Amino acid sequence: MTLAAGPGTRRIDKARAGRPRGETTTAYAFLTPTLALLGVFVFVPLGAALLLSLQRTNGFGDGVYVGMQNYTRLLSDPLFWRATANTALFTIIVTPLSMALGLGIAVLLNSVLPLRSVFRSIVIVPMAVSGVATALIGVLVFDENTGILDKLTRSLGLPEVAWQSGGAAAFASVVLVTLWWRTGFNMLIYLAGLQGIGPELYEAAHMDGANAWQRFRHVTVPMLGPSSFFLVIINVIYSFQVFDIVFVLTGGGPQNATSVLVTYAYDNGFVVRDQGYASAIGIFLLVVSMVFTAVRWRASRTRDLVG
Known part of the structure; x- marks a missing residue:
C-alpha cells in the first residue's frame, strides 16, 4: 500500500531542497571579500599586463598594438x-x-x-x-x-x-x-x-x-x-x-x-x-x-x- 504524501512531508522536502541553496549563498557571501580583493589586486593587473604585453610602448602616451612581436x-x-x-x-x-x-x-x-x-x-x-x-x-x-x-x-x-x-x-x-x-x-x-x-x-x-x-x-x-x-x-x-x-x-x-x-x-x-x-x-x-x-x-x- 502506498501512502500519499501529506502537507507535512511536502514542507520537509521544501526545507531540504532549500538548505543547499542557503548554504551556497552563505559560502558566496564569505568568498565575496576575498574574490573582490583578488579581482582588484591580482586579476585586473594581470589582465592589464597581458594587454600591455601586446603593445609597443616607450613610457609616454598610449602604446601601439603589435600583437605577438x-x-x-x-x-x-x-x-x-x-x-x-x-x-x-x-x-x-x-x-x-x-x-x-x-x-x-x-x-x-x-x-x-x-x-x-x-x-x-x-x-x-x-x-x-x-x-x-x-x-x-x-x-x-x-x-x-x-x-x-x-x-x-x-x-x-x-x-x-x-x-x-x-x-x-x-x-x-x-x-x-x-x-x-x-x-x-x-x-x-x-x-x-x-x-x-x-x-x-x-x-x-x-x-x-x-x-x-x-x-x-x-x-x-x-x-x-x-x-x-x-x-x-x-x-x-x-x-x-x-x-x-x-x-x-x-x-x-x-x-x-x-x-x-x-x-x-x-x-x-x-x-x-x-x-x-x-x-x-x-x-x-x-x-x-x-x-x-x-x-x-x-x-x-x-x-x-x-x-
Whole structure:
C-alpha cells in the first residue's frame, strides 16, 4: 500500500531542497571579500599586463598594438636568455640547499639540543626583516671596499675575493645571502611537520633493528612528504621571482652575471621604458611558474598524506 504524501512531508522536502541553496549563498557571501580583493589586486593587473604585453610602448602616451612581436622578440634576445639561465641556476642551487639546511636544523631542534630556543631564534631572525634589509646586511658583509668579509680576509693574509666585480663571486654572494634568509622559513615548516610525527613510528622502527639513518630515511623523510611538496613549490616560485636581494646586492651585474628575469623586466620597464616588452617577460615568468606548479602537483604522490 502506498501512502500519499501529506502537507507535512511536502514542507520537509521544501526545507531540504532549500538548505543547499542557503548554504551556497552563505559560502558566496564569505568568498565575496576575498574574490573582490583578488579581482582588484591580482586579476585586473594581470589582465592589464597581458594587454600591455601586446603593445609597443616607450613610457609616454598610449602604446601601439603589435600583437605577438614582444614574445617573438624574446626568442632572439641574448640578455633574456642569460637572465633565464641565471634564474634557473639560482633556483637549482637555492631550492635544494635551503630545504636541506632547513631540514637539518629542524631535526636538531626537534631533538634534545641544549639552548634550543636560543638557536631557533637565531635561525628565525632573518625572517623578521625584509628582503631589502637582508640585502643591505649582505652589502655590509660582501662589499669589496668596506665589507666585513673583505677586511677579515685581508687581516688573515688570504687572497681577496671580487664579490662584486667578479661574475661567479657576485652570483655566489647572492646565493649565500638568500640561503641565510630562506633557511629559517624552511626550518619552521619542517619543524611543524616533525612535531606531527608520532613517536610510536620511531619506536617500531627501532624495534625492527633500524639505525638512526634508516629511521630518518624510511620514517622521517616519507612522513615529511606534504611539507616537502609545499616547500618545493614555494621555494621555486620565490626563486623565479627573486628581485630585492639581487637588485640591492649586485644590481644584476657585473655584466649581467647576476641578472635574473625580474631584474631584467625591471630594467626594461623602468629604465628603458619599454613596458610592453617588460610585461611579456612577466607573462612568460607567470606561465613558467604555473606549468611547474601543475607538473609538480601531478607528479607528487605525497601531497595529500598527513605528515
